[in-house]
Structures are given as structure tokens and as C-alpha cells.
Amino acid sequence: MDALGDYVWPRATSELILLPVTGLECVGDRLLAGEGPDVLVYSLDFGGHLRMMKRVQNLLGHYLIHGFRVRPEPNGDLDSEAMVAVFGSKGLRIVKISWGQSRFRELWRSGLWNMSDWIWDVRWLEGNVALALGHNSVLLYDPVVGCMLQDVPCTDRCTLSSACLIGDTWKELTVVAGAISNQLLVWYPAAALADNKPVAPDRRVSGHVGVIFSMSYLESKGLLATASEDRSVRIWKVGDLRVPGGRVQNIGHCFGHSARVWQVKLLENYLISAGEDCVCLVWSHEGEILQAFRGHQGRGIRALAAHEMQAWVITGGDDSGIRLWHLAGRGYPGLGVSALSFKSPSRPGTLKAVTLAGSWRLLTVTDTGALYLYDLEVKCWEKLLEDKHFQSYCLLEAAPGPEGLGLCAMANGEGCVKVVPINTPTAAVDHGLFAGKVHSLSWALRGYEELLLLASGPGGVMACLEISAALSGKAIFVTERCRYLLPPSKQRWHTCSAFVPPGDFLVCGDRRGSVLLFPSRPEVLKDPGVGGKAEAGSGPVGGDSGTDGSNAVAEWSPVSTLHSLHGKQGVTSVTCHAGYVYSTGRDGAYYQLLVRGGQLQPVLRQKTCRGMNWVAGLHMVPDGSMVILGFHANEFVVWSPRSHEKLHVVSCGGGHRSWAFSDTEAAMAFAYLKDGDVMLYQALGGCTRPHVILREGLHGREITCVKRVGAITLGPEFQVPCLEQPDFLEPGSEGPGLTDIVITCSEDTTVCVLALPTTTGSAHALTAVCNHISSVRAMAVWGLGTPGGSHSPQPGLTANIVSAGGRAEMHCFSIVVSPDSGTPSGLACHVMHLSSHRLDDYWDQQRNRHRMVKVDPETRYMSLAICEPDRPGVGPLVAAACSDGAVRLFVLQDSGRILQLFAETFHHERCVLKVHSFTHEAPNQQRRLFLCSAATDGSLAFWDLTTVLDHGSALLEPPAEPGLPYQLGTPCLTLQAHSCGINSLHTMPTREGHHLVASGSEDGSLHVFVLAVKAPELEEAVGEPELMPQLHVLEEYSVPCAHAAHVTGLKILSPTLMVSASIDQRLTFWRLGHGEPTFMNSTVYHVPDVADMDCWPVSPEFGHRCALGGQGLEVYNWYD
């Protein structure tokens, strides 16, 4: 290391960590959360909310925090300061913190004490702490000085999976140890005759058939609870455990989790458990489930805390999210189902349909043609009218808007529609529309100005009725405005309708799954000034249906159609909100659509929760978020996409029966017909829940790829109030806020857009794209720009992204990130889906596929690279490394809207792990595109894409059959760089016109070489296709034991500096350019299983940033 010279080599410091939350503890009204080696401190604010107060960095060095133990204060005053023992793995540190006057201060911290073994539990014994260690021994430790006072092992030195210390003095200290043999061992360290003399266990308790992961002891009731691998929680009556020889009785064996149970906590009246199934259950001590909190994503809940005074349960997830839930005992108050006792001798007939007019009036019709009103406040039935024309078949829909605008509509089998003012049913208006059955009925409301009723009749004709009220409010007028024609299908009727603001268009969904756009006033459209954009097909079509009586009326076709968007089961609702149209369908998805230039454009398909295949509707909650209504088997579910929480679950019997939903700020109501009666579910507080997301989770599974897209400079008006460390600003963090936009993708099938401000050291998830059906493994970015284009640039950023992963699936979408002061990050991100591709597309179209064995491999895309040819008319190429041994090239055209397979090669014959593209530019030479691919056998192949793109080149063999891709010929250079799989690859041009190529492998080795390109002179190349560039290796170096595990991240930062990251959790800098790469320095980071790394320079003041993605995300920075 003497060669370092006077140059100061960079040293990376951690700036941001997003890891599973593994420790949580309530201290007074504060919450401590352990994330990696850092502690997040949350505090109650004046509004009664917990808010992030401060991040205390790097308390445990390279260890991760697994728990906190607050030193009990004799006077019980934890409101101003507290002494906290922080432990995890083999590390322990004590911090003294104060939070008087809503200001957080760290008063003192001890050294970081390293133990010889894993710490399972810590307990304060007056001034010292007792530690329960990994192989069933107990230490008495002075945490201030850092010295061991006593070390007592148990005679049975088995490996433990959990331990619990009980007692407040060394004399009464009791150890309950969860042994690998699934037993509980109870023993007393103070029984040791001399130091280091083993103590025999006092009791052994068997019961669980799996390892015990967590224990909790409730002294006041003499109960012990254990959580186990066998998916059960057991409650034991143990009495006072500090007394030897007591009887242990299993009083409860609770099965409720569908996976391993990680955590358990006993409270005075409850038992809380949480596990791998991401569910937190609240049990009574008798073993009955009272509440279930669902919402975390991924591999489960890792940490649990409770605040009995506030009735809070706080959970920390593997997704790095933290949530606060309210303990409410048995169910929520103000919520429940009641039968409305319709059946009575005075009300003959059976119920056919139900609807809700606002939140307090319910309407229903019977097969006798009678319309009844039920007032939810007065709680009594009232018959509004009876019309024998509406017997046996009757549709019923209440108008939208507050209290349904006091209107409802009925339709019958003879083509007649009746509009009924609820308060004056005698003023009902009948309107004959069709000669046959009215198939469907729906309303559309624009502000309070325009109210339309749409009715579908025979032959796909949809009549549009305009409803208006007389000034007196006593009478209503129904006039037919126009007729529309739906596209042909077997069940040719519409299912839903809405106005598209400002109101020129109506959007409708039909039974065939198509979403249609109609002009709301088609007669006006004929005027060329207004309807200039109307398609030729939108003109009036003569009454070709022939079935309706009024042939004179013209029928208008849709101006725009998204055919079968929701599949054969049909569209269930359309909603307009914030500039987008949302449609839901029975295909289990909802679409975000855009109306642009009189055309419907799909933006994004969104999935709902698992198992909800029948999405019935979408509803905007007063707080601005959105909830999804749907049916999950026989249950009606209100689900929040933001919190992934099922807000309401009603066992109604499924979506086929008549139902109605209404929601106001005060209450939410859901009515349905069951057993010949009307059932009503009501919930005070509407669709919201008092649960709080203290911190949003990121990805539920491992991050597989991380890419920086670009940066946005936000003016001072968008400055986010910085809650964290206002007094410790990093140098260079002043001035305009620079925010990096980073995308991550994960095994949880989503792609996430993140904003990482350079000033605050925080991360904001802007949006998530969940179009993939399998894990997403790779991404590539191209076409970076600013909103408004180069002519009128606006602040913000646009980019195109292509993502790929399992099941040979690839998606292409664009993002627009722009300033938005209304969001916590100061940014808003809009996503538009452009195109997708699947290799096995043909399989889905096969009719009898369930009976056949699918022979072709389930290819995974392992890595992507974008190659941008400079030739006009040729879109960028996407190179994909495939697990079936191929390197495939795709062509992107029409700025990403068309994605096609172009060529492939099976040169490697093994799983291809990495692809990387680079360009070679030299004076007097054509710019050349190269692709480098790397496989599991440690070989690299270089491909000359410029020659490949020259049609007629020998490098590209035409396909054997039309429709199949071209075959790439032989690579222009192959090289055996490693003995096994190559997990990272990067190149950089040198000043000499060569290329520096670096690769890192599974065996922990690095390989660096200089590649020289000898290209044919530009003039000669014309007409002589055999003149291909020659590649030579000039210098070649290998570092065999650079890391102890896979090198998964590698970047050449400059011709003299390289950084590598590995699964052994070291970020190492290497010096290049002087023969062999030399080790500079290395930093231990906290993200396990790092799969990808990206580095970029931010600014001269801020230096470089580096994002590491694996089981979490960590951002480092360093200065040059």
C-alpha cells in the first residue's frame, strides 16, 4: 500500500439504507426502529401522529440491529431521556438519548462491544446488562466500561434459536432458551457455584414441533407465549418463572398463521403474533383471533412493538415498511351487517334488485313491479310505487351524486324506462325506448349540470336520455338526446358509463370487455369546427338494427374503441379522476386510460390483490387516495392499493347477486340481497382506516437491478421541509435541491421509480409498475429528455425504460417525472405502458393448452442492454441475456410502441448472465456498436452490431422459416475470462482509443483487460463486407481472490479507478492503469445478497453516488 502516493483515494460513506426493519420498541411516546445499523426515532406530534424525528446513524457498525432494551428508570420518567441498549448479531452498544422540548439529542454512546457469540436477548440488571448468547450461556456485562463480569454456560450447550431473560437482578435472573431440539430450557445462571461452571437446566418443556423463533413472558399473569416454525403460537401457564420447579402447562395452541411465526408479544389482555405470511394477528389469551392486520408485503413481519396506553401495535416488515395499527379488541366499533327485515305479509313478492341513493336511502324492487324505499335513519320501509309493467324483469339504478340527486331509474323487458323522483314518486316519467328488453341501465353525471341516463336495448343500441328538473323541483323532464351503437358481440350491451371532463365525451364499458368513447353531443360534432377529429366511422349509421321502433333516430358509433381490454367477462366500471379514465373489469385488473385528441389510450394496467378476480369498481376516498371494490370468491372486498390492505370484507355470497355501494365521509354502506332479504353492511368513517403507514415499504422481495435514470433540480419553492438533522448539513447540500431518479426492479414482479434527494438522505417511492407476471430481473433506460421536448423544456425528466424477467416477458414503458409541490417528495411520476413482448405468446393462444405439456424452456431474461445505432430510421436495439443460452436482439420502433424480436444466437450454449453494449469511436472511422455477452462458463463474447445491422452481411443468417428471428453469426472475439459464471461486466474507452473491459465472477475474481479495435478504414469498407473490425486483447490482468463471494457489481469510474461490490458485503476500490489492479480500500456495507450496483457522478460538491440493490437498498457517496 506504499504506492498510494499523495493522492487521496475515495472512501465511501453510507448515506441511505432501506433494509428490513428488524427491531422496534416503544419508549414513552416515542418509537425506536432499527434498520440495519441505524436507529429511526419517531415521535408523537401535536396532531397525535407519530412522525420521523431523527435517524441515528451507524450504532452497530457492520452488525444489524435486532432489538432495543430501555433501562427502566426508578422514577419511571422516560419522557426526557432514556438509556437504551442496542444489540444485534454479536454487537452491543449503549446510547443515552434525550428528547426534551421536542428536540432529539444523543447525549452519550458507549463503545461498540463485540461478543464471542450471537446475542439473543439483553436485560438490564440495575446498572449492568445480562446477555443470553447463541450457545446457551449468559453473560453479566458492564456496558459502560465494556467488560465481562460473569460468564455462566448451561450444561446443554446446544445452538439456540431464541432466548428470553426474566428478572431484575442477577440473583433472580431466569433464562428461557429455545433450543434447536424444539424444546424450551429454563435455567438459573445464579445457581452457578463458581464462574464458568455450567448450570443444569431446571426444566425442559416440549410441545412445538418446529424451532422456536420468539418468546414473550407476562409476569402479571404468569403466562409465556412462544412462536414457532411449526406455524403455531403456544400459550403456557408458567406462574412465576423465577421460582424453580414450577409447573408448566400448555393452555393454548393457536393455529392461525399460514407460514412460520417470527414474533410474539404478550400484552395484559392480548397476544400479538406476526409472521412470514405478512399478517399480524391479535389473539385473546384464550386463543381466539380478534383482529388481523394485513398490508405488509414480501417475506413477512420481522419486528413487533406495542404501546398499551395508546392501544397501538407497530409492525416492521421485511419490505422495510413500518405500520401502526389500532388495537380495538373484538372488531371495530360502528361496523357491521344487519338484515333489513323486508319480508312481511304487507310486502308480497320476492326481491329482484337493490340500489343505494346516497348513504341513507336504499331502494329495492320486487317481482311484482313494486318499488320500495328504506330510510337507514328512520329504519322503516315505504312503498313508493307499483307498476305491473315492471313485473318479473326489472332493472334498478339510483342516480350518482350526493343522495343520488333524489332520482332512480327502472327498466323493464318491454323496452320501457321509468325515471322516479324518490321524494315524489307520483311524478315518475315513463319513456318507451325499444321494442325489446332493456339489457342494462347506467347514469352519467357532469358536475350538477348535466345528467344522462343510458339504456341498452336489443341489437346493441344504446339510448341516451337527458334528465332535467323543473325549477319548482316537483316535475322532471326526460328527453331522448341521441342513440349510440355498440360494437357487435354476443352479449351486446353496455355495463357502465361516465363523462370525461370537461364533458365532450362519454366513456362506456361493455359486456364484451371493450372500453368505448362516444361524443356526448354527437349532433354538435357534425360541425367541422368542433368535431374535426372524429373518425369517419363515427358518422350516424342508419337504423340498421331494425328492431327499435323509432327508426328515424340516427345511431352513433364510438369514436374510439379499446377492443376487449378487460377480456370476455366484461367491463364493470369506468371512473374519471385527475385527468385519467380508470376502467375495471372481471379480469382482475384495472386500467388507467387517457383521452387524448378524441382517442382512448391505455396508460397502465394495474393488478389488484391476489384472488380478487372480479374487480367491480373504483372509488375515490375524500383523502385523495383510491380504493378498489371487488369480489374475492364469496366475499365483497374494499381494498386499498396504497396500503395493500383489505379495508372491508363482507361475506355476501359473490358478485352475481344484486348489490349496491355508497361511500361518504361519514359512513360507507354496502347492500346486497341474500336469502330473500336486503342485507346492509355499514361502517362509520367510510373507507378509511385509522391505521397509519409510518414508512412505506419498498420491494417485497430482493432487488435484482438498480439503475439511475437522471437528476432533477428543484427550485427552492419545492424544497421539502427537512425533518432530519437540520443542524448537521453535509457539505454541498445547500443550494438548489438535486434529486436523483433511480429505478429498481425486484423479484416481487414490480419496477419502482425512486427519488433520492441529495440533501436529506431519504428515499421516496414515486410509483410502482406491476405489469410483469413473474420476477423482474433486468432493466435498461434510453431516450432521456425533459418534458415538453427540446423546444420548450420544462423542469423534470422523461425517459423510456425496458424491463424484462421471468417467463420470457419484456415490457417497455415511459416515465415522466415533474415537480409537484403537493407530494411529500415534491415530485410526481406518470407512467405510460408502451409495449410488451413474450416469447411464449403463442402458448396462451392455444385452445387445449391445459391438456398439453409445454415443451419449450421457461426462459428468464437475466440482463438487458440498450444499443443505439446512429443511423436514421433504426430504433434502438435491446440485447437480452437469456437463461436458455441465447443472446437475443429486439428492435424498438415508434419510440418504444413496437417491440420485436430481430435476431438471436445460441453461441454460448449455457445460461447467459450479462450483456453490455459500448460504442467505438475513432477519427476517420465509422462509429461502431459492440455488444459483449458473458455466460456461466466464464467466457466472454464480443459482437459487432454495426456490421450485423448492415443487411446482407455474412454475420446475419436469414431465418430458417419466415416469422423466426435472424441468426447471429460467429462473434468477433471470444475470451475465457473466468472459470465460472460472470456476474458483472463493464467497459470504458481509454484515451488511447482502446477499451478497458472488466468482469467479475462467481469465484470472487476480477478480470481486467484492454481491448483494441482495429477497424477498417471508412472508405475501404464500402462494398467490401468481409472487412470486419478486428479485436485484440492488449493487456490482461486477473485478481483471483478479490472478494470472498460473487462479484455482482463492477464499475470502471475512470481509466485509473474501479469499484467492485460483492455478496461478501464489501465495496472495494481498485487502482487501474499500473499493471495489475491494486487494492485501495474497502467498506463493509449492510445489504445482503447484492445483485446489482450503479454508480454516477452527482456534482463536484457532492461527489459520486453509488446505489447497491439486493435484500434492500443502500446508497453510498464519496468525493473525488
Add this chain to the structure above:
Amino acid sequence: MGRTSKDKRDVYYRLAKENGWRARSAFKLLQLDEEFHLFQGVTRAVDLCAAPGSWSQVLSQKIGGQGPGRVVAVDLQAMAPLPGVIQIQGDITQLSTAKEIIQHFEGCHADLVVCDGAPDVTGLHDVDEYMQAQLLLAALNIATHVLKPGGCFVAKIFRGRDVTLLYSQLRVFFSSVLCAKPRSSRNSSIEAFAVCRGYDPPEGFVADLTKPLLDHSYDSDFNQLDGPTRIIVPFVTCGDLSAYDSDRSYPLNLQDGSEYKYTPPTQPPISPPYQEACTLKKKGQLAKETHPQDCPISRVDALSQPLAAIQCHTVLGPEIKDNKMNCTP
């Protein structure tokens, strides 16, 4: 995702089923042997953490067939019997187990100790890595009792943050320590195998199973946490390049022309810990939270209390009053 899906993604899983191995890991031992000739001259072998028994299968085939060869398999869990393999259901941290092994070898020591055991991973990396290290150290501890000098020890390791501490520990007991990865082990997996040859305990070392071997800690001279000196042992890839690639997805009809036929797994797990929970789930007997509508539904006129607004932070009294609004009989 059909049942053939795993066959396509993992060719060794499929080959193991087709060749009657209890797990795909059998190929790993075969490939390790290809490289290191582990079974040469071995007559007594111990398989620690043997279940489900694929390594024992390989050992019995390679050693047990040669007349005097003996294979002892040890596991905490019950394992379906295997011909030519002596089974001990016991704890490898107990001295009695070590004595029983020696007894089966008629007082002789073993030539080879292998351990392919791994804990059930929890997903928390530091815990999993620690547990795996403890398993390896427990295997090493019992190996010090049963292994003859010059003997060979092969054990699974996770190459995580602290793997260099394990290397330094193994180096104390063996003259040669290598890290090997068979080609049948996937690139994406952090597992590898420590191949330790020439058992040579330090002078004065007394094997003692009553005390666990604890892992080493970082050292500022020989094995630094973040410095340039770390004990990283040489890495060897085993198995030749013509072998199947474990990361590659293969079509169901492999190139040798044989027609694909679905084979069910050879040996399903014996009584896993989650068995009872699964049975209950199948029968629909897992405890469920009580939805309000599951309570007996009252007549609407019987509504006993007006709906009360939810309080933001209700103080939990000593006794919780359940809201019986809809639960009155």
C-alpha cells in the same frame, strides 16, 4: 405454472428424479469427487445432517459397494432407510453420537466426513449465515472426534459477509482448505463447499464436544474486516464444462433424444414441522378473525346502541368493552 415448470428451470432437479436420487445435491458430491477424488481409498465415511439422504446414496454407491466400506449417516430427523447405510438418529453436538459412530467403525476413525446440512433459511441474512456457520462448526467439532489424521472433511458453506472467519477456523485444523463449487450448484446461490484435506489438529488440541467451537473474530493483522488482508481460500469450480448448466432453462426434450416423461419426486419430506398447520388449513380449521357479519345478525330494530364515532387514540382500559352492536343474540 404447471408441475413441469421446475423441471424446465432446473435440469438437475429433473435428472435427480429421473435417476432415483433423493435430492439434486447428489450431483454436487459426484462433481466434487470428480475434481478432488474424495472417495479414493476411503473405507469409512460419515454423512452428517444426512436427510433426505442423497449424499448417503452417493457414498454407499461409491464406498459401500467395495466390501469393507462403511457409511454412517447421522441426522436429527428420521430418514427413510437406505441399503448399505447405517443410520443414527441423533444430535451431532452430543458426545454419544461421536461414540456411536466410532462403534460402528469398530473403533476405527473415519477417512471422510461430509456435511451438506443447512438450516431452514429465515430470509434474514445475518441470522441464516450465523446458523449455517454454527452447523459447520458443530460438524467440525464432531469431526475432530471421528476423523483420522490426514482425513478429509467436506461441508457446505454460505459465502456471505463473514465467510473468511470460517476459512481461518478451518485452516487451524486442516493442511489444505479450498472453496469449491460444483457446476450443479447454481450461480445465483451463495452456497459453496469447503473441501478440507489433511486433518492435522494443532498441537495440544483436545477434542471436546461439551464446548461449542465458536467462530473466530476479525483480526487487525491476518483477517481484517475491511482491509486488504482477508483469508480468502482458492476457489475451484468442479465438474467439466460439458455437464448440464444448472442456471440454464432447458426444453423438456433434452438433446439425447429421449422423450420427456414427468417423474414425481423420489422422497417427499418426512413429517415437516408445518404438517399439522397444513392439515388444519386443508380442513379449514385454522383460526380466523371474526368478521362482524359472522356474528349472529340481529334484527335492525334490536340495534342496542347508536353507532359511536371512532376515537383516534382510545386509551385502553383494564378491561376491553367489546362493542356488541351487531352481536346481540
